[in-house]
Amino acid sequence: MALHSSRTSLSIPARTLRQCRCSSYRTPSPSISPISCLTASTPVSRSFSSSTPSRSSNPEEPAESRPRWTHTPEGMRGPGFSINIVKDPRRKVWSVNEDPKRLDAMYNRLLGREGERLLPDDIKWLAVTHKSFDQGRRGFNTKLAYFGRQIMILESTLSVLAAPPPPADKRAEDPFGRQPFEHPALANVDKLSARPPQDLMRKERLARLAMDVGLPEVIRWKPRLPENLEGSGLEVVLNTTLFAIVGAISLQHGAEVAGRVAREKILRRLN
Incomplete structure (x- = not known):
């Protein structure tokens, strides 16, 4: 009898646990969870009504219709003041060319x-455009100038190799009677020692060519000393601009066109 009562007491928790498990799998009533009933029976619509404002019709979004080079991007504008303290306020004033016709005339020359x-x-x-103009916020020509400089170095080296050989000089006789090695493939190498390619591309000569075509009137830069352009690095800026033009032509039309421009429009004038 005692054994039967102990079995009955053990079966009560088992029945209770079984009832809890069964109740947990029952379908919830709509009064408890309306959201769960919606997801179970009605699919969610992903269409938006016409009253919802779209991204293109946002009146607060500025519509920039001007060319990229004419303005500073809105996201790159500062707070309206500068922490740079200038000793002479007159040095902050510097105007650049904004006329496309003057720029086209320079390219034609x-x-x-x-x-x-x-x-x-x-x-x-x-x-x-130099990186000093508008704090570089409108883009600048540094990468174009690096690419164009490599093209100019290549074309100047090829022009030296294709030039007539320099007059043969009398070599000093070797005291041991040795003869230097000579080969037709190495005959042009001596030209590079007689006339280095960097002599053709001296910054003074390139700056003089840039002034002849009117490049100082159209470059966009901010000199450190407006009263002393030479001390502000005008020659370097002019050289950088010439190299950038060659690099831009190469990226736009290919190496063949850029090489012809470097030879006929720049190196030939320098010689």
């Missing part, structure tokens, strides 16, 4: 007739 058509408008302005 440098590249020849219809030279302004070799590059798009944005690239033409980017090639003549």
Whole structure:
């Protein structure tokens, strides 16, 4: 009898646990969870009504219709003041060219007739923009100048190798009677020692060419000393701009066109 009562007491928790498990799998009533009833019976619609404002119709979003080179991007504008303290306020005033016709005239003088058509408008302005202009917020020509400089070095080296050999000089006789090694493939190498390619691309000569075509009137930069342009690095800025124009032409039309421009429009004038 005692054994039967102990079995009955053990079966009560088992029945209770079984009832709890069964109740947990029952379908919840709508009064308890309306959201669960909605997800179980009615699919959620993903369409939006016409009253919802779209991204393109947002009146607060500015519509920039001007070219990229004419303005500073809104996201790069500062708070309206500068922490740079200038000793002489007159040095902060510097005006640059904003006339596309003057820029096209410079490209025509440098590249020849219809030279302004070799590059798009944005690239033409980017090639003549130094990193000092507008704190570099409108883009600058540093990478274009690096690429164009490599092209100019290659073309100047090839021009030296293709030039007539220099007059043969009398070599000093070797005291031991040795003869230097000679080979037709190495005959042009001596030309590089007689006339280094860097002599063709001296910054003074490139700056003089840039002044002849009117490049100082159209470059966009901010000199450190407006009263002393030479001390502010005008020659370096002019050289950088010429290299950037060559680099932009190479990216736009390929190496063949850029090499021809470097040879015929720049190196030939320097010689």
